[in-house]
Amino acid sequence: MAEAVRHDKTARQLRLLSDALDSGRLGPVRRLVNTLSPAEIGNLLESLPKAQRTVVWGLVDPEDDGEVLLHVGDEVREGLIADMDPDEIVAAVEDLDIDDLADLVEDLPDTVLDEVLKSMDRDNRERLEQVLSYDEGSAGRLMNPDVVTVRTDTTIDVVLRYLRLRGELPDHTDHLYVVSRRHQYLGRIALQSLLTSEPNMPVNRLIDDEQPAIDVHESEGDVARQFSDHDWISAPVVDDNNILLGRITIDDVVDIIREQAEHQALGAAGLGEDEDLFSPVPRATKRRLLWLGINLGTAFLASSVVGQFQTTIAHIVALAVLMPIVAGMGGNAGTQVLALVVRGLALGQLGASNVQVLIWKEVRVAALNGLMLGLVLGLIVWAWFGEWPLALVIASALTINLLMAALAGVLVPVTLKRMGFDPALAGGVILTTVTDVMGFLSFLGLATLVLVR
Amino acid sequence: MAEAVRHDKTARQLRLLSDALDSGRLGPVRRLVNTLSPAEIGNLLESLPKAQRTVVWGLVDPEDDGEVLLHVGDEVREGLIADMDPDEIVAAVEDLDIDDLADLVEDLPDTVLDEVLKSMDRDNRERLEQVLSYDEGSAGRLMNPDVVTVRTDTTIDVVLRYLRLRGELPDHTDHLYVVSRRHQYLGRIALQSLLTSEPNMPVNRLIDDEQPAIDVHESEGDVARQFSDHDWISAPVVDDNNILLGRITIDDVVDIIREQAEHQALGAAGLGEDEDLFSPVPRATKRRLLWLGINLGTAFLASSVVGQFQTTIAHIVALAVLMPIVAGMGGNAGTQVLALVVRGLALGQLGASNVQVLIWKEVRVAALNGLMLGLVLGLIVWAWFGEWPLALVIASALTINLLMAALAGVLVPVTLKRMGFDPALAGGVILTTVTDVMGFLSFLGLATLVLVR
Incomplete structure (x- = not known):
């Protein structure tokens, strides 16, 4: 709202x-x-x-x-x-x-x-x-080499005079960095403490060495997470020898966080975060075509499962009417688990130690929902088609597919991540392929076993 | 990666x-x-x-x-x-x-x-x-009332002495706020300029009155956008009479941006951004049940369309095999448009003036993709079932459904937004209902007209 x-x-x-x-x-x-x-x-x-x-x-x-x-x-x-x-x-x-x-x-x-x-x-x-x-x-790409540094062996008064001489400071300067003779990073001094301390105070009494410097090779995702975990405005960047190279500021981090969010939202639909709302038609067509082509492939996979049961469907046409429900519900339930797991992976909250607990939780949730929704679905189907074996088949197939969806919802993104792929991008396609195939297979398979004599 | x-x-x-x-x-x-x-x-x-x-x-x-x-x-x-x-x-x-x-x-x-x-x-x-x-x-909920204010009729030197007396400043203080006798907001002074100016400079020479104050009733989304558009670290909050009430800082804004991103990613799957990865099973079940119940309703809607064509399907079972492809491809294509439009709406980039241009672009993209994918799909179906009228029917149905998906992908979120709903939450369900219904209707309807004699 x-x-x-x-x-x-x-x-x-x-x-x-x-x-x-x-x-x-x-x-x-x-x-x-x-x-x-x-x-x-x-x-x-x-x-x-x-x-x-x-x-x-x-x-x-x-x-x-x-x-x-x-x-x-x-x-x-x-x-x-x-x-x-x-x-x-x-x-x-x-x-x-x-x-x-x-x-x-x-x-x-x-x-x-x-x-x-x-x-x-x-x-x-x-x-x-x-x-x-x-x-x-x-981190190296994000840093600005323009930093204000001071040495330890001086007083606030000297620093203040130096700053007045220097004039304007770089944007978003909230700390001065203290470096050694060899330009190694030693710590930082807040502008605030410069303002609230007595002029004759030696610089080394004001150094805050609690903030770790950022390694120049760190990924921008890690940089963003550290900024938001520690509420930083700026942070020093150093090389392997702890030499101060530059400074990253919060404004660039905000841009990264926004980009990551867009990457996830658009990536799940097979689009890049740089997609122009008004891209030229040929370019947009070409890009969408690739994605739709992949989806056409997976759709055929699901269809070929249905194709195995043509005789059954010819017997009982109601199966054709009902089969999209089982497949679709599995897709919806799986997408919920996927969304939770993708977020958990992005935040580093999921690892070998707790994936099993999560699977067990999701399986129980799926079983309960399968039983309840299966009951509702079964009753509706019985009222619609007046055949209780059909109702029983669809209720069982739904429960089976919800269980498969829960497993796939956890295992697909976790496996993608382990293989080095971005689970936010490919997860959805693979998941719905699983739930479509398993939905058709369980429903039409059970129907063939139970209903066709 | x-x-x-x-x-x-x-x-x-x-x-x-x-x-x-x-x-x-x-x-x-x-x-x-x-x-x-x-x-x-x-x-x-x-x-x-x-x-x-x-x-x-x-x-x-x-x-x-x-x-x-x-x-x-x-x-x-x-x-x-x-x-x-x-x-x-x-x-x-x-x-x-x-x-x-x-x-x-x-x-x-x-x-x-x-x-x-x-x-x-x-x-x-x-x-x-x-x-x-x-x-x-x-904005009122985000602000911290703890701000450091100064008056215009004084000099830097006096301010510096005041700050030394005061001691520590609130976190993330990058500016002091200048207020009138009645505590009205007049402008701000950067800590930087305090440090780089001569002590005898009068305060009013350093005031920066370019940053507009934030209205206390402004939404947190607007606040976040202003912060990231202007690279602010902190901003003053005022009431309707321009009285300074407090200050919002970037760390809270970063949290809002992260929450908005999670809200969008999880909301599209019918989950709240506060969902616990390890919620107790009964609670998780209950919450998922509501969402799946809604989806069960829309699935029945689509099924009832298929139900109208049982006689046709009984004639030609291949229709049951192929119909999920037409519906599913429409869903995928529509989801892409939806993702683009939801982002555009969130950024305020879409309004009455350009929606028509966008629809026209998306319709052309859909028509081109419909023709190309329709050709591929038609050829495969012809190879599979050996009947060119069936191939023609599925190619046409796909094109029709992609066009409907493009229209729905733009119009569903735009309409939801206009009605005061969050398009990121309800958009997906409505869109796939449209593409399922239209997919089944166009494919089975055309088949009935063309193939059944």
């Missing part, structure tokens, strides 16, 4: 913008767009069909171009970059932070990338190359 | 813990548990079956009890509280921040709540009552 009462600022802007675009006068559109933050502009661009998107993109203040590109999905981004001149692209990206630039690099045309690298000073170019040397999806 | 290479710290801890528990010696378990942060302990408790959970919960350092309770789902929390004495509960929660306490209040037994209220000083009790007076899911 919270979703429903949302003020829907974007939807409102969209309506205003759409009216302005329809009127054909671009002045008001430009004014409207440039009252928004880059993230809001990005969201707005994603919600526009291709033609309008190009028009609005042309009206965005060039100063915001780089930030906007950071806030749209890969597919939309490609399209926006394709609409820009090389000079525009260079101008847009050259002022970005190193970690943000690293995020964009692979979407830039090679010639443009060369220009960007040439326009950077040597220091920054080296920093960018360092960030790019780490794997995508690792 | 990122998921697969995760270090799975929790899973590792779980294994260690499980071994320690099995050995029956609780000393090592206690030591292991108390090296973890409250969030990690919460995650660990969620991953333990009930009996082990009670043992481990008894070993947690009482100082961490309150924080741990904040980091588990509602269902697990209830169980943990049920294991505690009233005195323990009071001790656990009385030191929590006001916003966190507000989060727990409704799970506390009434007698315990009275004790907690009695143990608080009047100021804090009034603050808690104020926070509780706002709706759940609103």
